Amino acid sequence: MNLPALLDERRARAALSRAVEPGDEHAGRWLHRYGATGFLDRLLHTDGTSPPGTSAGDDPFPGTGHKRVASWRLRATAADPDRDLATIQDLGGRFLIPGDTEWPRQLDDLEDARPIGLWVRGPADLRTWALRSVALVGARACTPYGAHTAGDLATGLPRKGWVVVSGAAYGIDGAAHRGALAADGATVAVLACGVDSPYPRGHDQLIRRITEQGLVVGELPPDSHPTPSRFILRNRVIAALTRGTVVIEAQHRSGSLVTVRAAARLGRHTMGVPGPVTSALSAGVHELLRGEAALVTDADEIVELVGDMGQLAPTRRGPVLPRDLLAPAAAHILEAVPARGPTPTTVIARRAGTTPDETLAKLYELHSLGFVERRGEGWELTRPSASTPNVRRGGP
Amino acid sequence: MNLPALLDERRARAALSRAVEPGDEHAGRWLHRYGATGFLDRLLHTDGTSPPGTSAGDDPFPGTGHKRVASWRLRATAADPDRDLATIQDLGGRFLIPGDTEWPRQLDDLEDARPIGLWVRGPADLRTWALRSVALVGARACTPYGAHTAGDLATGLPRKGWVVVSGAAYGIDGAAHRGALAADGATVAVLACGVDSPYPRGHDQLIRRITEQGLVVGELPPDSHPTPSRFILRNRVIAALTRGTVVIEAQHRSGSLVTVRAAARLGRHTMGVPGPVTSALSAGVHELLRGEAALVTDADEIVELVGDMGQLAPTRRGPVLPRDLLAPAAAHILEAVPARGPTPTTVIARRAGTTPDETLAKLYELHSLGFVERRGEGWELTRPSASTPNVRRGGP
Numbered sequence: 001m002n003l004p005a006l007l008d009e010r011r012a013r014a015a016l017s018r019a020v021e022p023g024d025e026h027a028g029r030w031l032h033r034y035g036a037t038g039f040l041d042r043l044l045h046t047d048g049t050s051p052p053g054t055s056a057g058d059d060p061f062p063g064t065g066h067k068r069v070a071s072w073r074l075r076a077t078a079a080d081p082d083r084d085l086a087t088i089q090d091l092g093g094r095f096l097i098p099g100d101t102e103w104p105r106q107l108d109d110l111e112d113a114r115p116i117g118l119w120v121r122g123p124a125d126l127r128t129w130a131l132r133s134v135a136l137v138g139a140r141a142c143t144p145y146g147a148h149t150a151g152d153l154a155t156g157l158p159r160k161g162w163v164v165v166s167g168a169a170y171g172i173d174g175a176a177h178r179g180a181l182a183a184d185g186a187t188v189a190v191l192a193c194g195v196d197s198p199y200p201r202g203h204d205q206l207i208r209r210i211t212e213q214g215l216v217v218g219e220l221p222p223d224s225h226p227t228p229s230r231f232i233l234r235n236r237v238i239a240a241l242t243r244g245t246v247v248i249e250a251q252h253r254s255g256s257l258v259t260v261r262a263a264a265r266l267g268r269h270t271m272g273v274p275g276p277v278t279s280a281l282s283a284g285v286h287e288l289l290r291g292e293a294a295l296v297t298d299a300d301e302i303v304e305l306v307g308d309m310g311q312l313a314p315t316r317r318g319p320v321l322p323r324d325l326l327a328p329a330a331a332h333i334l335e336a337v338p339a340r341g342p343t344p345t346t347v348i349a350r351r352a353g354t355t356p357d358e359t360l361a362k363l364y365e366l367h368s369l370g371f372v373e374r375r376g377e378g379w380e381l382t383r384p385s386a387s388t389p390n391v392r393r394g395g396p
Numbered sequence: 397m398n399l400p401a402l403l404d405e406r407r408a409r410a411a412l413s414r415a416v417e418p419g420d421e422h423a424g425r426w427l428h429r430y431g432a433t434g435f436l437d438r439l440l441h442t443d444g445t446s447p448p449g450t451s452a453g454d455d456p457f458p459g460t461g462h463k464r465v466a467s468w469r470l471r472a473t474a475a476d477p478d479r480d481l482a483t484i485q486d487l488g489g490r491f492l493i494p495g496d497t498e499w500p501r502q503l504d505d506l507e508d509a510r511p512i513g514l515w516v517r518g519p520a521d522l523r524t525w526a527l528r529s530v531a532l533v534g535a536r537a538c539t540p541y542g543a544h545t546a547g548d549l550a551t552g553l554p555r556k557g558w559v560v561v562s563g564a565a566y567g568i569d570g571a572a573h574r575g576a577l578a579a580d581g582a583t584v585a586v587l588a589c590g591v592d593s594p595y596p597r598g599h600d601q602l603i604r605r606i607t608e609q610g611l612v613v614g615e616l617p618p619d620s621h622p623t624p625s626r627f628i629l630r631n632r633v634i635a636a637l638t639r640g641t642v643v644i645e646a647q648h649r650s651g652s653l654v655t656v657r658a659a660a661r662l663g664r665h666t667m668g669v670p671g672p673v674t675s676a677l678s679a680g681v682h683e684l685l686r687g688e689a690a691l692v693t694d695a696d697e698i699v700e701l702v703g704d705m706g707q708l709a710p711t712r713r714g715p716v717l718p719r720d721l722l723a724p725a726a727a728h729i730l731e732a733v734p735a736r737g738p739t740p741t742t743v744i745a746r747r748a749g750t751t752p753d754e755t756l757a758k759l760y761e762l763h764s765l766g767f768v769e770r771r772g773e774g775w776e777l778t779r780p781s782a783s784t785p786n787v788r789r790g791g792p
Contacts, residue, residue, distance in 0.1 A: 148674070149674070274670030274671065274672075274673060274682060274685070275671070275672055276541055276670075276672055277669055277670060277671075277693040277694070278541070278544070278545070286670060286691060286693050289670070289685070289691045290691050294686070295670070295682060295685045295691070296686075297673040297682050298673070301686070
């Protein structure tokens with residue numbers, strides 16, 4: 001690739017997202033030390049030429065195995081970030097990097113395992129959505145009980161203004177996304193592959209629908225395929241992005257438990273939905289519930305737990321941002337919300353002259369920011385004088 | 397009744413158990429202050445005559461309402477403890493009072509609500525059995541899932557040397573007792589009525605079987621009928637008698653939750669078996685599990701919790717009592733256990749020349765005391781040199 005072009009941070013991160021496997025903490029440390037352009041520069045110079053500040057022959061990445069460095073270098077050399085950035089742009093998506101307004105800052109909790117960047121498709125603002133999001137995860141080979149429960153929670157969470165995050169897999173993941181979509185709710189799919197080449201194939205349509213109505217997100221550049229380790233490392237992004245993770249069904253030693261343990265390490269809420277003790281698919285969940293995870297049985301209980309955060313409480317009482325600081329697209333939708341509500345999404349979309357999906361995405365942003373409230377199936381402006389107490393009955 | 401006879405503590409308590417409703421803390425305070433004979437004496441003299449230490453006309457029970465005292469007095473006057481004691485003796489039972497060797501001392505934790513006495517039928521020693529007992533409680537109108545799970549736990553607990561205590565009601569209680577009996581296990585039914593007039597009628601046979609193979613216990617004298625408040629107050633005895641209470645199925649605001657809350661107040665372990673979140677009969681259990689109760693899914697997990705007690709740990713390594721301090725009946729059974737085991741209960745019974753039921757009852761006592769171990773379906777002598785570590789894997 002063309003070296004002078006690497007001076008651009010976004011292009012360097014796009015290249016690194018192809019060179020480095022997700023969650024590689026070695027790479028994360030060098031990235032932290034040298035910055036994206038410096039790290040990539042160093043990587044591309046070590047084929048014999050001397051990178052800045054070293055003499056020829058010095059090990060440019062002391063402490064990191066040569067094999068790992070060789071793999072980074074091979075893939076960095078083959079990377080074509082301009083092509084990847086053009087691909088995501090052609091798809092109507094974007095490549096987010098730390099420092100972007102839309103970058104979800106809670107990912108910084110992953111420290112050296114923080115994604116190098118995020119490839120994103122969909123009309124909503126990832127940062128805003130992630131602020132009020134919950135992960136619903138669980139077994140691929142779930143039972144009808146698990147699928148029903150996932151769908152039920154995923155329908156209930158958006159009604160309370162919460163975004164459903166999952167991994168677009170078969171089973172619980174799919175039921176969660178579908179439940180949210182069916183409730184006209186906001187949902188985010190975090191993939192273990194390129195966002196242009198969704199996996200699994202049987203969820204093509206579902207993932208396309210999420211691209212239109214929600215957000216599809218991944219660390220891997222276009223045309224990347226999933227691998228077992230990528231699935232596992234994808235889970236840390238789901239855990240870090242959300243306020244808490246709910247496991248619905250999981251066998252002992254299931255991959256979903258990895259997500260929950262990651263969430264616990266990150267200080268996120270961990271929750272589990274109980275099931276029959278006779279079901280092997282609830283055994284992993286019960287194991288979690290015998291530890292630190294909280295038992296939840298409906299969306300109310302999830303929201304009671306994850307909603308208990310100082311910085312979000314004000315949104316219940318009114319906007320925290322001045323209206324004129326809103327991004328133009330969001331401000332445009334806000335103007336289309338009638339003074340007297342509740343008003344269905346479709347009516348607001350018609351008034352704004354845009355699509356229901358884009359309208360809904362912006363309404364969720366506006367909700368997160370405290371400008372609108374959801375009531376039943378419609379939306380209304382938050383009353384500035386409203387002081388409904390945010391007190392819920394505690395557990396038994 | 398004949399006053400001089402009241403000098404006998406047991407007869408006084410038998411009379412009081414008819415005069416006073418279970419769990420009456422007013423009566424408990426007077427009983428504590430004056431002793432059983434003194435309390436009864438005072439009660440029977442206050443129809444105008446002057447009890448010892450008071451002048452005529454003084455209120456003998458200051459702070460206790462006249463209506464309550466009048467009810468005690470009416471029923472004490474009608475009581476015939478000699479007849480009641482003869483009835484229980486004719487049934488092969490006994491009336492236990494505090495101070496008896498067989499009195500389960502953990503009932504003292506109930507303080508002023510401690511039972512005045514316990515009417516008991518069955519071949520085993522209540523104190524010894526109660527030391528290693530767990531309550532399994534739950535809904536009368538349980539689901540097949542609940543009945544299955546109760547039966548399963550009740551089969552598993554005796555295999556680990558634990559006694560199953562329940563209330564002989566329909567539903568979970570019945571399934572628990574039946575499970576224990578089916579495993580040739582030890583089980584105790586705590587009734588809310590006289591032990592001679594079992595309730596419910598549909599459990600006549602079951603309760604008779606428990607009388608033969610286990611223990612049937614109640615606070616109420618012969619020929620007493622259950623009332624709603626007696627059911628509720630019976631639950632505190634179940635809670636106090638056992639090391640912990642497991643709720644298997646319970647709706648919101650169910651009576652079983654009373655037992656668990658009583659257990660928690662008494663510092664006993666409280667446990668719940670999860671079920672589908674779609675089942676109203678698991679909702680009460682899940683409510684508990686969202687509080688302090690521990691989630692358990694099998695007998696192992698129950699034993700792991702309740703077995704964590706210093707004073708019982710030695711029983712895993714060998715007897716704590718010298719063999720010659722054993723009661724003659726227990727010593728006789730111990731002599732019938734072959735040096736090389738395991739040996740089925742029926743073989744030991746034949747060697748001892750007694751019934752399998754009596755043999756089993758004594759074997760459980762001997763197990764509690766550390767003299768014998770259960771292995772598979774048989775019994776063997778505890779090896780004095782055995783030092784199997786009593787360490788179990790902790791929770792996740």
